[in-house]
Amino acid sequence: MARRRQIFEGKAKILFEGPEPGTLVQYFKDDSAAFNVQKRGVITGKGVLNNRISEYLMTRLGEIGVPTHFVRRLNMREQLVREVEIIPLEVVVRNVAAGSFAKRFGMAEGTPLPRSIVEYYYKSEPLNHPMVSEEHVTAFGWAAPQDLDEIMSLSLRINDFLSGLFLGIGIRLMDLKVEFGRLWEDEHMRIVLADEISPDSSRLWDIKTSERLDRERFRDDLSKIADAYQEVARRLGILPESGPADIKGPETMQ
Ligand code: TMP
Numbered sequence: 001m002a003r004r005r006q007i008f009e010g011k012a013k014i015l016f017e018g019p020e021p022g023t024l025v026q027y028f029k030d031d032s033a034a035f036n037v038q039k040r041g042v043i044t045g046k047g048v049l050n051n052r053i054s055e056y057l058m059t060r061l062g063e064i065g066v067p068t069h070f071v072r073r074l075n076m077r078e079q080l081v082r083e084v085e086i087i088p089l090e091v092v093v094r095n096v097a098a099g100s101f102a103k104r105f106g107m108a109e110g111t112p113l114p115r116s117i118v119e120y121y122y123k124s125e126p127l128n129h130p131m132v133s134e135e136h137v138t139a140f141g142w143a144a145p146q147d148l149d150e151i152m153s154l155s156l157r158i159n160d161f162l163s164g165l166f167l168g169i170g171i172r173l174m175d176l177k178v179e180f181g182r183l184w185e186d187e188h189m190r191i192v193l194a195d196e197i198s199p200d201s202s203r204l205w206d207i208k209t210s211e212r213l214d215r216e217r218f219r220d221d222l223s224k225i226a227d228a229y230q231e232v233a234r235r236l237g238i239l240p241e242s243g244p245a246d247i248k249g250p251e252t253m254q
Contacts, residue, residue, distance in 0.1 A: 084181025
């Protein structure tokens with residue numbers, strides 16, 4: 001079999017050339033280096049779970065009319081996506097104070113915010129993803145003002161929809177990070193949701209116990225992170241009882 005051409009390797013994913021022009025294959029790794037955790041290592045099964053969870057959430061978002069790059073899941077670790085021109089921003093939507101936000105404003109983690117707050121971070125590893133304002137985004141030409149309006153309104157829509165979806169399975173969406181890309185169709189450009197949506201890129205707390213169902217619960221024990229991700233997949237109804245090895249297709253149990 002011919003080797004596929006690798007387009008890009010990130011901390012948690014690899015992008016390969018897709019089977020047709022304008023497509024890519026997104027491969028989910030088990031690596032944990034995507035986190036601000038001291039220990040770097042491999043979380044067995046994480047890639048399989050994130051592939052499945054992201055497929056599920058992107059599909060649900062597509063159903064309500066949010067344009068996404070997702071086409072279909074190919075296998076346990078790979079999904080077919082549309083090739084987009086990535087906008088170099090990490091858009092974080094926060095509903096409850098946590099993480100860097102709680103630190104920055106001296107707030108207790110878990111304090112609800114008066115309304116959802118959107119923040120932009122510049123996607124640059126060497127600069128450690130600095131927070132930027134709309135001024136930086138438009139002045140440096142990363143996105144035009146009208147693109148930014150679209151990004152902001154899509155981000156809030158995604159956040160509202162996913163907040164409700166997670167609430168239905170007893171999970172509070174504290175915050176989430178989304179990325180967008182430009183998709184060119186003939187002469188027209190559309191901004192679409194790209195990358196992934198998973199417990200790697202969101203903060204998920206159990207509503208009743210405030211137990212963390214994301215990576216933060218187990219900073220000291222990476223082996224347990226996959227258990228938390230598995231619990232999220234189980235509540236979403238997309239994990240067969242016997243575990244990630246048995247994931248076959250997008251059948252929900254609702
Ligand atoms: P923060 O509170 O550490 O700034 O994180 C805010 C949200 O962004 C949280 O849901 C996790 C997500 N995130 C990423 O996806 N990648 C990152 O590198 C960081 C720092 C946060």
